[in-house]
Amino acid sequence: MPKLFNHRIYVVIIAIVIILAISFLVRHYTSTREIHAYVGPLDIEVGVPVSFADSTTGADHWLWEFGNGDTSPEQRAQYIFSETGKYQIRLTVNGELEKRFIVNVRPTKKDDDLQLIKIIAPQSALQGEFIIFRGEGTSKEWRWEFGETGKVDAHEKTAIYQYNEPGSYEIALRTEETKYPIIHTIEIIPQYMDNDSTDVATIIGNDIKEKLQAIVDQKPFNTNYNYVMSTYLCNNPNTLVIINNSKKNDFYSYCQGLKIIGRKRTIIEKVLIDIEESQSCINKLIVIQTDIN
Incomplete structure (x- = not known):
């Protein structure tokens, strides 16, 4: 009888040791799952x-x-x-x-203080074409007048505008940092004129548009997302995306959103790209899209 009692004690002790060891390993394993x-x-x-x-x-x-x-x-x-x-x-x-x-x-603050406000925009564009107008410099307020409506047309640093009529237009950009408006002249060419030139920016924009629409249509997300990332964005998921000239997202979040709203119907109408002159990678995408509930 004493031997049986001692045997049971040993079994209980061994079980307690095993439980404590497992508990220690679980705590240790769990603690290593969080990055500090x-x-x-x-x-x-x-x-x-x-x-x-x-x-x-x-x-x-x-x-x-x-x-x-x-x-x-x-x-x-x-x-x-x-x-x-x-x-x-x-x-x-x-x-x-x-x-x-x-x-x-x-x-740096010194660089900000010395930087002049400039307009970055094309000298000519087609009637009905979505055109990117980018302000260069530092200011809290941006007021664009594109010369067609006779009023302020946009308040963003980067704006998109579409001319309804051909002709020569004088664009005025006013900011809190400038005493007089910055002026830029653009020639809007009628749609019916022959224009067979397809620039690189248009080709790239159409390519990205195709991949974004594929994500909306529930086609393989990683394939289309990684293609745009590696081909055009230098694998930078934080590339700025401006949607319909108002909403903003980083590229990764934007694509995740397209993947979710793909259950509805979203049409990617147009993609415009913005590349700094000193860089080789796209640092901004402007997307025009229509969301149909």
Whole structure:
């Protein structure tokens, strides 16, 4: 009888040890599933370093991706962005856990103060064509008069306008930083005139339009999304998308939205692209779309 009693005690002790060991392993495994990392400051001027560090339990491999093609395998260090813009920093720990941070890189105040307001727009366009007008410089207010309606037509830094009648128009841009309006002249060519030239921007816009419509139509999301990302956006998911000249999203969120609203009926009417002269990647998409409930 005593031997049987002792045997039972041993069994109970062993069971308790096993339960405690399993509990410890579960807690340890669970604790390593959450990334403990820091990136800051998240709003900086060009040339100011961003500090990044990770203290995730059990981590022994790090990959920091800075949203512009640069990477770092360091656990903690600093990084300096050389150009303005919004960047998504992605940290991958041990090859499987991910965490993302958004950093806004602003121009230096000195550069802002010296930068003149300019109009970036074509010298000519077709009647009925959607035209991008981009203000260059820093101002809180933007007032565009495109010369056709006799009134202020837009209040965004980047505006889209479509001329109904051909002719020569004087565009006036007023801001709080300028004493007199900035003037730009554009020639609107009648639709019936021969114009066989198809520029590269139009070809790219039509290609992106096709891929966005494919996402709406519930075709393979990754195939179409990754094509646009790698072909035109330099794999930057934060590329700005302006929808119908009013709403804004980053490219990734916009495409996810198209995937969801695909259950309704959305028509991608036109895609316009915006590329800075000093860059080779598209930094802005302007999408004209119609949503049918």
